[in-house]
Amino acid sequence: MRRFNWQIFISFNLLFTFVLMLLSGLILYFKPEGTVARWLDWKILGVDKSGWESLHTVFSFLFLAFALFHILKIHLRNLRAYMLNYKPRGFRRELYVSLVISVVFLVGTLMYLPPFHLIYQAGNALSDEWAGMVQVESKTIVPRQSLEKVATELGMDSKSLKEWMSRQDMEKLSSRATLMEHAENLGITPYALYQRMRSAVNKASYEAEKKIYRTITLEEVAWLYGLEIERIQNYLAQKYDLNRLPAESSLYDISRQAQQTPRDIKRQILDQLQ
Numbered sequence: 001m002r003r004f005n006w007q008i009f010i011s012f013n014l015l016f017t018f019v020l021m022l023l024s025g026l027i028l029y030f031k032p033e034g035t036v037a038r039w040l041d042w043k044i045l046g047v048d049k050s051g052w053e054s055l056h057t058v059f060s061f062l063f064l065a066f067a068l069f070h071i072l073k074i075h076l077r078n079l080r081a082y083m084l085n086y087k088p089r090g091f092r093r094e095l096y097v098s099l100v101i102s103v104v105f106l107v108g109t110l111m112y113l114p115p116f117h118l119i120y121q122a123g124n125a126l127s128d129e130w131a132g133m134v135q136v137e138s139k140t141i142v143p144r145q146s147l148e149k150v151a152t153e154l155g156m157d158s159k160s161l162k163e164w165m166s167r168q169d170m171e172k173l174s175s176r177a178t179l180m181e182h183a184e185n186l187g188i189t190p191y192a193l194y195q196r197m198r199s200a201v202n203k204a205s206y207e208a209e210k211k212i213y214r215t216i217t218l219e220e221v222a223w224l225y226g227l228e229i230e231r232i233q234n235y236l237a238q239k240y241d242l243n244r245l246p247a248e249s250s251l252y253d254i255s256r257q258a259q260q261t262p263r264d265i266k267r268q269i270l271d272q273l274q
Contacts, residue, residue, distance in 0.1 A: 017063040024056035032130030039191040143190040213262035
């Protein structure tokens with residue numbers, strides 16, 4: 001029976017672990033930041049960010065173990081001979097050049113010198129590209145929060161939340177389940193679910209705002225803020241070409257003609273005329 005060849009065994013293991021390290025390293029180089037990855041349910045080849053980080057860490061240790069085994073089992077005598085060989089034609093030059101290369105890379109990386117810092121900055125830039133895909137109103141809202149807490153952050157009461165969950169066919173999980181759990185149940189990303197919630201809140205707010213601004217007239221705005229009604233009418237005529245607006249015109253009707261929100265119309269009037 002042929003003896004077990006340790007050199008071949010170690011070489012194959014070094015090859016396999018190197019390939020896994022290379023693949024996971026390249027993927028993690030442009031990975032999104034942790035919270036962003038969770039918002040987008042970021043996965044490559046079916047493995048999420050935490051999975052790739054675990055793979056890279058474990059296979060890095062495995063690679064180091066086999067590399068150390070490779071040195072001790074196969075090349076220890078050679079290295080001892082290289083280090084102790086002081087003959088004129090020995091290996092001192094190779095040793096010094098290798099040492100210089102390691103020192104240059106070490107110092108250049110730690111001191112953020114070019115071109116070493118460019119590699120680091122490029123990785124950050126690639127990761128930041130993912131962040132632009134997620135726009136969350138408050139940093140306190142995260143994918144691991146319960147639906148109940150996210151609703152509270154967005155200004156949605158418990159009754160409105162239950163009605164919204166019913167419309168979204170989300171009764172399988174309670175409102176105490178996280179955004180990630182609900183999103184997985186629906187087959188969408190946590191960020192897509194958050195956008196649905198935010199749209200529902202914005203729509204409800206718009207409807208409430210619309211009712212309020214239907215009753216507020218130009219005359220009332222002028223009286224409340226101590227402005228002359230003629231100044232408001234002239235400003236709206238110049239800004240939006242809305243001539244001869246009656247004093248009893250509501251902010252909602254004006255906003256429809258100006259193609260602005262009632263809140264924006266009110267804000268512009270106060271900013272320009274107060």
